[in-house]
Amino acid sequence: MSPLDPRTTAAAGTTVNPVTEAGRMAPKDYDAVLLASFGGPEGQEDVIPFLRNVTRGRGIPDERLEEVSHHYRANGGISPINQQNRELKAALEAELAARGIVLPVLWGNRNWAPYIPQTLQEAYDAGHRKLLMITTSAYSCYSSCRQYREDIGMALTETGLDGRLEVDKVRQYFDHPGFVEPFIEGTAAGLAEVRAQLAAAGSPDAPMHILFATHSIPTRDAEAAGRSEAEPRDFEEGSAYVAQHLATGAAVMSRVEAESGQTAPWSLVYQSRSGAPHVPWLEPDINDAIEELAGTGVKGIVIVPLGFVSDHMEVVWDLDTEALETCSKLGLAAIRVPTPGTHRTFVSGLVDLISERTLSNNISDRPAMTKLGPWYDVCQPGCCANFRGEKPTIAGADTTVGTGHDAYPAATAGLAGGAGIQ
Numbered sequence: 001m002s003p004l005d006p007r008t009t010a011a012a013g014t015t016v017n018p019v020t021e022a023g024r025m026a027p028k029d030y031d032a033v034l035l036a037s038f039g040g041p042e043g044q045e046d047v048i049p050f051l052r053n054v055t056r057g058r059g060i061p062d063e064r065l066e067e068v069s070h071h072y073r074a075n076g077g078i079s080p081i082n083q084q085n086r087e088l089k090a091a092l093e094a095e096l097a098a099r100g101i102v103l104p105v106l107w108g109n110r111n112w113a114p115y116i117p118q119t120l121q122e123a124y125d126a127g128h129r130k131l132l133m134i135t136t137s138a139y140s141c142y143s144s145c146r147q148y149r150e151d152i153g154m155a156l157t158e159t160g161l162d163g164r165l166e167v168d169k170v171r172q173y174f175d176h177p178g179f180v181e182p183f184i185e186g187t188a189a190g191l192a193e194v195r196a197q198l199a200a201a202g203s204p205d206a207p208m209h210i211l212f213a214t215h216s217i218p219t220r221d222a223e224a225a226g227r228s229e230a231e232p233r234d235f236e237e238g239s240a241y242v243a244q245h246l247a248t249g250a251a252v253m254s255r256v257e258a259e260s261g262q263t264a265p266w267s268l269v270y271q272s273r274s275g276a277p278h279v280p281w282l283e284p285d286i287n288d289a290i291e292e293l294a295g296t297g298v299k300g301i302v303i304v305p306l307g308f309v310s311d312h313m314e315v316v317w318d319l320d321t322e323a324l325e326t327c328s329k330l331g332l333a334a335i336r337v338p339t340p341g342t343h344r345t346f347v348s349g350l351v352d353l354i355s356e357r358t359l360s361n362n363i364s365d366r367p368a369m370t371k372l373g374p375w376y377d378v379c380q381p382g383c384c385a386n387f388r389g390e391k392p393t394i395a396g397a398d399t400t401v402g403t404g405h406d407a408y409p410a411a412t413a414g415l416a417g418g419a420g421i422q
């Protein structure tokens with residue numbers, strides 16, 4: 001099937017939870033939540049140092065960095081991501097307080113202040129010993145999961161806190177209802193809005209198409225995503241990263257159709273490719289897809305930023321500036337649906353994800369809207385590896401830092417027996 005052939009909604013999984021012991025960590029009495037994110041520049045003078053942090057040792061061509069620096073420069077050198085994380089942190093604190101859960105929320109970034117090692121040191125100095133990390137990325141791949149696990153592993157090593165501070169992470173939440181519901185709401189509203197635009201232009205029945213957009217990654221990273229050296233699983237298109245997006249897209253579509261009576265053909269497309277031209281990354285690019293669809297007579301596009309948690313630079317530039325411009329250049333009606341951001345349902349879902357790690361270890365308490373989930377608390381050996389050499393990691397069955405591994409026997413016993421890994 002060509003990547004742009006419309007997907008059907010029939011494959012949508014409903015709330016099916018394969019009951020699996022594997023990869024689950026026993027509940028713990030965490031004493032703080034760590035909100036871990038990407039980080040972004042907060043002024044023109046931060047732009048280049050930030051980009052150097054992001055791309056260190058990554059082989060990103062200078063021309064690409066130059067180009068990306070303009071996206072930030074055009075916005076005063078400021079990425080929206082830090083402000084959004086401040087708002088998410090405040091919203092999480094409010095929701096925890098409303099539920100009577102006494103857990104402070106600490107914030108640390110991979111690429112800009114407050115940096116993760118500094119946050120860990122401050123947490124330890126303030127008396128915290130067991131942190132539960134939530135990252136602002138929902139899917140499985142090196143950039144969105146393992147790199148966070150490594151950054152914590154390295155920070156614990158570098159600060160000398162290894163063995164004194166435990167850091168675990170909540171499962172990847174791509175198919176958690178808290179993450180998916182805002183997209184269902186947004187897609188239904190987006191379809192109605194584009195239909196109204198088309199009607200106002202005199203063609204109420206013109207064909208529309210939904211594009212679920214996510215970050216492109218190298219195909220090699222895509223193949224390694226969610227893999228286990230011990231228990232290989234077969235993922236659609238050979239990648240857990242791709243399969244998770246396809247399954248979540250299908251889940252969104254079946255709910256949109258059931259609840260709003262609207263539908264349209266849909267596809268998964270990619271954006272923000274970087275890297276050297278000879279290195280293959282996931283395709284098609286969203287702009288190429290829009291051109292191709294226009295050529296087939298599509299008149300309206302709904303862009304759903306399914307791969308992203310907040311309206312940061314990759315969304316406001318690559319989608320709102322570039323992709324919507326491509327649509328308008330081709331005379332297409334179009335809209336970009338909001339990300340979960342600080343949507344009540346998303347914030348409440350994140351607190352549910354925290355609660356399932358502190359209160360209960362019952363798999364039936366773990367909602368998942370696709371057949372791929374609920375995803376693991378503890379990643380399997382080799383999961384999302386990126387072939388750049390071994391680094392210390394947390395929250396893995398092969399982990400040797402962070403002291404979390406003293407709670408692994410239950411999880412790894414499941415793994416060794418292969419229980420429930422499909």
Ligand SMILES: CC1=C(CCC(=O)O)c2cc3nc(cc4[nH]c(cc5[nH]c(cc1n2)c(C)c5CCC(=O)O)c(CCC(=O)O)c4C)C(CCC(=O)O)=C3C
Pocket residue numbers: 038039040041051054055058060064065068079080081136137138141143144215216217218272273274275307308309312313314
């Ligand atoms: C999967 C994925 C997500 C989604 C998951 C998640 O949300 O974490 C994501 C998010 C983000 N990516 C971001 C920014 C950048 N990503 C870059 C580069 C790269 N991203 C990659 C992947 C991803 N990236 C990859 C494989 C590279 C190549 C270099 C490498 O192998 O690491 C570069 C370097 C320049 C360029 O090449 O574009 C920048 C500036 C920002 C911040 C936006 C803001 O400032 O508001 C966010 C949230």
Ligand SMILES: [Fe+2]
Pocket residue numbers: 215
């Ligand atoms: Fe990125």
